[in-house]
Amino acid sequence: MREGWHETLANWLLKWLPLFVSVLWLMVSFIPLKSEISANARPMLGLMCVYFWTAYRSDLFSLMSIFILGLISDVLSVAPLGIHLFMYLIMYLSVTKISKYINDKTFEILWIGLALLLPVAMLAGWLLMSIYYANFLPLKSLLFSYLISVALYPLFGGINALIVNNCLQDEN
Amino acid sequence: MARRRRVLFLHLSRLRRTIKKSAIAVLFVLVFVFMLLNKTNNALIEKTSTTAEEIVTPITEILVMPASMLLNGYDYLRSLRKIDLENQALREENRKLIIANAKNRALEIENKILSNLLNYVVPPKAEFITAKVVAQEGTAFAHSLTVYVGENSRVEKGQVAISDKGVVGRVEDVGARYAKIALINNINSKISVMIENSRVRGMMVGQNDIWPDLVFLPLDADLKVGDKVVTSGIGGVFPVGLPVGKIASVSKSEVKIEPANNLSRLEYVMIVDYKLPDPANELYEDEHK
Numbered sequence: 001m002r003e004g005w006h007e008t009l010a011n012w013l014l015k016w017l018p019l020f021v022s023v024l025w026l027m028v029s030f031i032p033l034k035s036e037i038s039a040n041a042r043p044m045l046g047l048m049c050v051y052f053w054t055a056y057r058s059d060l061f062s063l064m065s066i067f068i069l070g071l072i073s074d075v076l077s078v079a080p081l082g083i084h085l086f087m088y089l090i091m092y093l094s095v096t097k098i099s100k101y102i103n104d105k106t107f108e109i110l111w112i113g114l115a116l117l118l119p120v121a122m123l124a125g126w127l128l129m130s131i132y133y134a135n136f137l138p139l140k141s142l143l144f145s146y147l148i149s150v151a152l153y154p155l156f157g158g159i160n161a162l163i164v165n166n167c168l169q170d171e172n
Numbered sequence: 173m174a175r176r177r178r179v180l181f182l183h184l185s186r187l188r189r190t191i192k193k194s195a196i197a198v199l200f201v202l203v204f205v206f207m208l209l210n211k212t213n214n215a216l217i218e219k220t221s222t223t224a225e226e227i228v229t230p231i232t233e234i235l236v237m238p239a240s241m242l243l244n245g246y247d248y249l250r251s252l253r254k255i256d257l258e259n260q261a262l263r264e265e266n267r268k269l270i271i272a273n274a275k276n277r278a279l280e281i282e283n284k285i286l287s288n289l290l291n292y293v294v295p296p297k298a299e300f301i302t303a304k305v306v307a308q309e310g311t312a313f314a315h316s317l318t319v320y321v322g323e324n325s326r327v328e329k330g331q332v333a334i335s336d337k338g339v340v341g342r343v344e345d346v347g348a349r350y351a352k353i354a355l356i357n358n359i360n361s362k363i364s365v366m367i368e369n370s371r372v373r374g375m376m377v378g379q380n381d382i383w384p385d386l387v388f389l390p391l392d393a394d395l396k397v398g399d400k401v402v403t404s405g406i407g408g409v410f411p412v413g414l415p416v417g418k419i420a421s422v423s424k425s426e427v428k429i430e431p432a433n434n435l436s437r438l439e440y441v442m443i444v445d446y447k448l449p450d451p452a453n454e455l456y457e458d459e460h461k
Contacts, residue, residue, distance in 0.1 A: 027228070027231055027232045027307075031232075031307070032305055032317075032438075032439075033308075034247075034437045036382075036434075038436065039315075039435055040315075041310065041311070044311070063192070063199065072224070075224040076229075076307070076318070077313065078309065078314045078315075078316035078345070078358060078360075080207050080211070081210045081217060081221060082205075082206030082210065083203075083207070083313060085199070085202075085206070086203045089196065092196075093196065125313060128207075129313055129359070132211070137312060137379070138381045140381065141311065141381060
């Protein structure tokens, strides 16, 4: 039996849900919070999204999603175009390389995975930016961004896990 | 038949893997192409980026609403405690300002008379718009604000963004309704400044850090923590004397400037067109007359 238009639309929405959620998280990271920390060392929500969705649902988070997410991040930022996309690709490659160690593992293992892979992607971005501007960027803000990202991952992962459990469970 | 199907399946999965691998390589190449085009200030990249920003920013603005309502409510409750003390201080300040205003008016008249005597050419009056901050970026990779400027606002790239306390940054990108401002601590921010009292000149350079650096100083420059830093007017973008901040630390390797504004708590900024002639263009025009 042919599926109705609303089923096709629902399937299409579910297919792109990880990207929609990631774009929303990305925009949340641009909310002005009037605090010294948020103005200088925000969590790398885009990278955390790439990690989460590639680790949990790589079937729904393709390279196309990463490309779109990277471009949106670059457009919203004043950083050179391509820098976020570059970091997301590094994160995607790293996660796919270690996917057998983190697939179907407990939340703690995934948390450790993020803590290990985040510096790889961030340092790669830092190096590219330093080459672009021919000037080594300070590592202090990078370190704070990293610490905040790792500290916030349980909250971020929890909300994303809720979405996976409520909306994407049937897709498994 | 089954063997042929298995071989076909193997071939297909190998092909899929190759495509996936080459897609990653293509995307990496694309990243470098983007960055190279960005470095050359490519007009197409700028236009595409601005159009995309116009689509994305309104969604960010909607997301900002509940967060800013919560923050404003918290700020309001916190400010209630201080209101009485602030009221008294403001009354006292008002009294002093009335006296200062009378003195200023006398000085203004005197200045006008002296300017007429010297045949002084009055610079064009600055135009400004006040813009609301709708998004903020603060990572190790960039420090910026996105502001709502409305339609037909005549905001242009390179114009100065200031707040009540001094310079905040410079307009980096302008869309139909939104503009992106690179803050003074952003990596590509470079402003010619001077120490207010000693008139020692230098360059304030953003490092994507909390505080920007002061570089290109004379070797014998005598700098003290707390010295006020203002714009020098060199370069033709900023007029002379706009407050920028004060010297926060002086060491052998670096001098840090603490911005006059708390860059993390900006709600509104003024985008000013000082209508200063670009010295480079003027020289070019003079040479080609």
